[in-house]
Structure formats: structure tokens, C-alpha cells
Amino acid sequence: MFQLFLIAFRNLGTHRRRTVLLGGAIAGVTALLVILMGLSTGMKETMLRSATTLATGHVNVGGFYKVTAGQAAPVVTAYPKILEQVRKAVPELDYAVQRGRGWAKIVSESGSLQVGVGGIDVKDEPGFRQVLQIQEGNLDGLNEQSTVLLFEKQAKRLQVKVGDTVTISAPTMRGTNNTVDVRVAAIATDVGMMSDFNVFVPSGTLRSLYQLRDDTTGALYLYLKDVNQVPHVQARLRTVLADAGHQLMDNDPRAFWMKFEVVNREAWTGQKLDITNWEDELSFITWTLTALNGLTGILIFVLLVIIGVGIMNTLWIAIRERTREIGTLRAIGMQRTRVVVMFLFEAMTLGALGTLAGALIGLAVCLGVDSAHVGVPEAVAMFIMSDRLHLVVNAGSVVGAMVFITTCTTLISLIPSFLAARLKPVTAMHHIG
Amino acid sequence: MNAAVAQSPIVSITNVTKDYTLGKVVVPALRGVDLQVHPGEFISIAGPSGSGKTTLLNLIGCVDTATSGVVSVAGQDTKQLTERQLTHLRLHTIGFIFQSFNLVSVLSVFQNVEFPLLLQRKLDKNQRRERVNQLLEQVGLAHHAKHRPNELSGGQRQRVAVARALVTRPQLVLADEPTANLDSVTGQHIIDLMKELNQKEGTTFIFSTHDAKVMSHANAVVRLADGKFLDRLSPSEAKRAMAAGAEGH
Ligand SMILES: Nc1ncnc2c1ncn2[C@@H]1O[C@H](COP(=O)(O)OP(=O)(O)O)[C@@H](O)[C@H]1O
Ligand SMILES: [Mg+2]
Numbered sequence A: 001m002f003q004l005f006l007i008a009f010r011n012l013g014t015h016r017r018r019t020v021l022l023g024g025a026i027a028g029v030t031a032l033l034v035i036l037m038g039l040s041t042g043m044k045e046t047m048l049r050s051a052t053t054l055a056t057g058h059v060n061v062g063g064f065y066k067v068t069a070g071q072a073a074p075v076v077t078a079y080p081k082i083l084e085q086v087r088k089a090v091p092e093l094d095y096a097v098q099r100g101r102g103w104a105k106i107v108s109e110s111g112s113l114q115v116g117v118g119g120i121d122v123k124d125e126p127g128f129r130q131v132l133q134i135q136e137g138n139l140d141g142l143n144e145q146s147t148v149l150l151f152e153k154q155a156k157r158l159q160v161k162v163g164d165t166v167t168i169s170a171p172t173m174r175g176t177n178n179t180v181d182v183r184v185a186a187i188a189t190d191v192g193m194m195s196d197f198n199v200f201v202p203s204g205t206l207r208s209l210y211q212l213r214d215d216t217t218g219a220l221y222l223y224l225k226d227v228n229q230v231p232h233v234q235a236r237l238r239t240v241l242a243d244a245g246h247q248l249m250d251n252d253p254r255a256f257w258m259k260f261e262v263v264n265r266e267a268w269t270g271q272k273l274d275i276t277n278w279e280d281e282l283s284f285i286t287w288t289l290t291a292l293n294g295l296t297g298i299l300i301f302v303l304l305v306i307i308g309v310g311i312m313n314t315l316w317i318a319i320r321e322r323t324r325e326i327g328t329l330r331a332i333g334m335q336r337t338r339v340v341v342m343f344l345f346e347a348m349t350l351g352a353l354g355t356l357a358g359a360l361i362g363l364a365v366c367l368g369v370d371s372a373h374v375g376v377p378e379a380v381a382m383f384i385m386s387d388r389l390h391l392v393v394n395a396g397s398v399v400g401a402m403v404f405i406t407t408c409t410t411l412i413s414l415i416p417s418f419l420a421a422r423l424k425p426v427t428a429m430h431h432i433g
Numbered sequence B: 001m002n003a004a005v006a007q008s009p010i011v012s013i014t015n016v017t018k019d020y021t022l023g024k025v026v027v028p029a030l031r032g033v034d035l036q037v038h039p040g041e042f043i044s045i046a047g048p049s050g051s052g053k054t055t056l057l058n059l060i061g062c063v064d065t066a067t068s069g070v071v072s073v074a075g076q077d078t079k080q081l082t083e084r085q086l087t088h089l090r091l092h093t094i095g096f097i098f099q100s101f102n103l104v105s106v107l108s109v110f111q112n113v114e115f116p117l118l119l120q121r122k123l124d125k126n127q128r129r130e131r132v133n134q135l136l137e138q139v140g141l142a143h144h145a146k147h148r149p150n151e152l153s154g155g156q157r158q159r160v161a162v163a164r165a166l167v168t169r170p171q172l173v174l175a176d177e178p179t180a181n182l183d184s185v186t187g188q189h190i191i192d193l194m195k196e197l198n199q200k201e202g203t204t205f206i207f208s209t210h211d212a213k214v215m216s217h218a219n220a221v222v223r224l225a226d227g228k229f230l231d232r233l234s235p236s237e238a239k240r241a242m243a244a245g246a247e248g249h
Helices: A002-014 A016-055 A079-089 A126-131 A139-143 A152-158 A192-196 A203-210 A227-243 A260-265 A286-321 A323-332 A336-372 A378-384 A395-422 A425-429 B002-006 B053-060 B083-092 B109-120 B125-138 B154-166 B184-201 B235-248
Strands: A059-066 A093-107 A112-120 A134-137 A147-151 A165-171 A177-188 A198-202 A219-224 A270-277 B011-022 B025-037 B042-046 B068-073 B094-097 B172-176 B204-208 B220-225 B228-233
Touching: A002 A016, A002 A336, A016 A126, A016 A192, A016 A286, A016 A336, A016 A395, A059 A227, A059 A260, A079 A093, A079 A219, A079 A227, A093 A203, A112 A152, A112 A203, A139 A147, A139 A177, A139 A198, A147 A152, A152 A177, A152 A192, A165 A203, A177 A203, A192 A198, A198 A203, A219 A227, A227 A270, A286 A323, A286 A395, A323 A336, A323 A395, A323 A425, A323 B083, A323 B109, A336 A395, A336 B083, B011 B053, B025 B053, B042 B053, B042 B184, B042 B235, B053 B068, B053 B172, B053 B204, B083 B094, B083 B109, B094 B154, B109 B125, B109 B154, B125 B154, B154 B172, B154 B184, B172 B184, B184 B204, B220 B235, B228 B235
Parallel strands: A112 A198, A147 A177, B025 B228, B042 B204, B042 B220, B094 B172, B172 B204
Antiparallel strands: A059 A219, A059 A270, A093 A112, A093 A165, A093 A219, A134 A177, A147 A198, A165 A177, B011 B025, B011 B068, B220 B228
């Protein structure tokens, strides 16, 4: 057996040009695959981290309160007790926050914007500090009431700076407009789509805008230690909260602001809770992820096909060139299966070395680009919710790519090896090529 | 020698034909050949170029199949054997010295000669080394063990091919013009080596040749002409017949 490997190795060494060419092609595809995967994973990660921090928890306990059948407010009343019940029921919890949710108009001297207003207790929101890059001012400024956090583009539209005052004007359940004057405490770098339609104020400010009680909030955002636990937690919360006597809405996998119409049409009044997860709340943007995945997939597939054909061709030629040798080995008494094994081993060695080199190159590029903090065009930033290119290399998928490409190379070489091994020894020995 | 003839033949060829098809043209290379070779014989196959010597050896060596007729080797009808069994037969029973060397270019001389032993898996490393070195010594290539075939002359390559064919100590050795590429001294040496093996171990040799000097070592000379069995002569008869034939032209 050793001699088979020796022949395979020596052959790779003897046809150095071809080996380098083929190995290089394999390495190239692997590197590209690793980079594309790194890009895709990184973008996904950035996108989800930004989005989940700013617009949703991993699991949310939200809901609607209706004074009359047709007037729904996206609030949870008496939330401290619910929070307590949730904490008890969810040991997977990393941290939980309450968020006010509103929809209002921000008016400055030179412009106005219609935005979602989030009410936050900034000191309880560790994720915020990681996700947001403050350009001007300070996040801690939001500890004071009557302040607001704007994003870069919004500040530009409104032509305001930190310290300026803007007015937030919101319709209440009673049909009147309430207003509150807030001081711009911080301006953050845009994080894609999220920053187009969100501003943040202290929860107290949001409550006073809507004239809500202290124990009322928009939703409880639960952040789990492991995102994969979301379905379990969601299911458990449904039973636990229902058992505790709360009214639950039927599961509806959409963002809360898309549900008003349905809720208003229903006859009930009072409080109902709605348990959603981050995918529900972000359903209107996750298509970008799907598109990204699809695009990466297509790109990789096309590349693989092109390179696969190239590799097949070269291997084919390589094996044809050695048909005489195969004939000799067969004539001496080498079984067909061993001939095939010999060539497969050769292809596998080539594949393994090529993919290893490619993976290392890909890794280096990923790490390099990631640490270089390469900026991205605004159009891309919009989708990935970050102005920086972030690449994440997943060891499992790199190994997966290596195994996959090596397997492909080996399988491709199976055909010509098999054909060569099948020839009559004398035919093979007299083969010219 | 006479005792050997009494045994059942190691090679038995009955009414064998072989056609090659080149596109639409059918070239008959053998047209009904009969031949019996008994264990321990040292047979020379003679005949002008194109008379079918190589074709016949290929059939006996189980690297090609006859168009019709029966080729039996070591008592087995080769038509009845699977490809696996044929390969096994080639490995364990037959040693083949091809006309065009057919060495593995990426392996050293030593590794080329050792290769059949590795396929056989009968000997351990030390036994193999001993066997290979001994043979390389006998063919005068002890100092070239580490060379690659492309670093050798034609004659040297031929000797590697001889060593490779003999290394497994096969019952039957087929040689297609084994001395054609050798100078007369080396050629003589190779023939002596084959003869020695023939006498010591009873190895059966069938070789094709043009060379009357080489033929003189044979028990019998089988003459082919135009794909047909012509006659089976003693070396001295053959010499005379060939001389007569040469005069006749
Ligand atoms: N692979 C082949 N394809 C077609 N014809 C062949 C082939 N090999 C041999 N022949 C023909 O078969 C005949 C016998 O050839 P061969 O056995 O090589 O003769 P020898 O070895 O005595 O010179 C010749 O006419 C030759 O042209
Ligand atoms: Mg010939």
C-alpha cells in the first residue's frame, strides 16, 4: 500500500507544473469559499446583533392594551410582575430589559421626521454600548430625562447637534397630540435601516409623552445566553404566562407594528400579551439575509462548477498520460481496484494540500480584512447595519469546505481512474498520449 | 528435460486466432495456432517481424484475450477466469518481460523490481531487499539501485525489466525479444541467467527472438509465419532452416 502512496506522491512531484496549477486552482476556490462564508457569516452576525439590540430582544413579551375594542396601544401593563414571572421561568436568560414603544414625529426648527421611539433605561442595556458608535455626545446623557439619542442621518435631516432641543409629538389613545421637548444627548453612527426609523429616549420621557403609568412599558426584551434556545423559551413562556392568568394573543410571526389592524378588528378589551422572537420582529428585513445567503450560494456553486470542470479536465489528461503505466502495473498483476485507489489517493492528496493552502489563505484574508476595519458603501451598510466590514470565520464551515472540495476532487478523478483501470492491460500499454 | 515433457503442459494453446480491428479493417494477427509448452521447457518463438510473436506472448501472458480458441495457462482456461483471477495469475504465476521495458518512471530501479513482491505480499521487508539486491547483482545493476529509469540506457532498462519479471520466481517467464536492446555480452549474460533459473528452479521460459545465437540455448524453436504455426524444431534444425530460408530469399 505504501508503494501506491509513494507512486502517487512522486507523480505529483514529477508533474510539478500541473500539480501547482491544479493545487492552486483548488486552493483558490477554497480561499474564495472561506472568504465568502466569512463575509456572509460576518454580515449576518453584524446585522442580527445590531437589529436584535436596537429593535428586538431574542424573545419579547409585548402585547396590546385596548380601552375600547378599536383602540389598541402597544403596551404591557403591570410589567414588573410579569418580568418577575419571566425571570423565574427562563433560566437561559442573559439579561432582560423593558422597552417603551411609540410612533411619533420629531420636529426641529428646520425639519421633521416620523420615527419609532424606543424608551430605554440605558444603564440596563449593555448591548447598546456594544452596538452603537457614538459620534457626538454620550450615551450616559440618556440617564437624564427629556433627552434623545439620534442617528447621524436623522441629525443631519433635522439639522441639530448635541445639546439642541427637538420636540417629539405623538398622538395618544385619547385622540389628542402630546408633545415633549427633548435635548439631543447623543448622536450615533448610522446602523443601516434600523437607524432610519428609530430614535431612543429615556423610558420615563416616553411614558410622560404617552401619559402612561410607571408600571407600563412597550415590551420586555429578553436576551438569552444561547440564541438557539429561542423556540424552547418562547414555547415555555406561552404556557407559564397563560398559567399565571394572562391573556395571550395567538402566535403571529410579524413585527408588533404590523399587527394593529388585526388587533383593532378583534372585539376584546383590556390587556393581552404577545410573545414573539427576534425573527418575527425582524421579518421585514430578514429577506436580506435570505438574499445574501442565496447570492453566496449561487456564486459558490458557479465557481465550483467552473473549477470542477477544470480540475476534471486536467485530472483526465493526467490520467490519460499515464495509461501506459497503468497497463504495465496491471500486466504485472495489480488489481483494478488498487489502480483506482492509487489515483484516488493522488487526487485526494492534491485536494487536501490544495484546500489546506486555500483555507489558510482565506483565513488570513478574513482576519486581515476584519482587523483592518474596512468601510463599506452606504448601500451595503444599510443592509448589514454596520459601516464596517466584519468577517467571521467559522472553524466548522472551513473544515466543511475543505472536506467538501477534497471530496469533489476525489470523486471527479474517480471517472478517469476507473476508465483507465478498466482497459485491457495490453491496450493500456500501447496507449499513446 | 524429457521428464518435464511427460507432465501436463503449463501452456496449452488450441486453435487460437487473434484479430485486431483498426477502425473497419480487421487485421488477423494469429490464424489458428496450436502450441503446448511443458513445465521446465525453454522455448524460443521465432519468426519474421509481424508474424505474431508479440501477440502470442500477450495471449499467454493474459494481458490480452484471444478472438477464438483456447488459451490455458497453468491448467486454467483463461477464458473462464474473471479479470481478478487473471490478474492474480499474472502476479503469482507469470513473469513478463515486455519488448518496450515498461518501467514505472517515478520509481527507482530498486522500487521497480520490488513492486511485484509488494503486490504479492508474501515477503517481509528484509526478504524483499535481499531478493531484489540479489537480482540486481545478477543483472549487473547493483550500483544503479537508486537511479530512476530515465537515468539508464536502453540496455540497463531492459535488465531492470528482466529483474522485475524474475523477482517473484514465477513458474512461467515470458520474454518478448529480451536481448533485442542489449549488446551481445549483456544479452549473453541475461540468457545465461535465464538458463540458470530454468535449470535450477525448473522455471519455464518462452521468449521470442530474432537472434540465432539466443535460439541455440532453447530446447525447441517454435516458428511462426504470417500468424500461423510453421514448425517446431530443435535449435540446430532451426539454424539450418533459417539459413536455408535466408538463402531462398
Ligand atoms: N495493436 C494492434 N493493432 C492492430 N494491429 C496490430 C496490433 N498489434 C499487432 N498488430 C498486427 O498484428 C500482426 C502481428 O504483430 P506482432 O504480434 O506484433 O508481430 P511480431 O511481434 O512477430 O512482430 C502484425 O501484422 C501487426 O501489424
Ligand atoms: Mg513483436
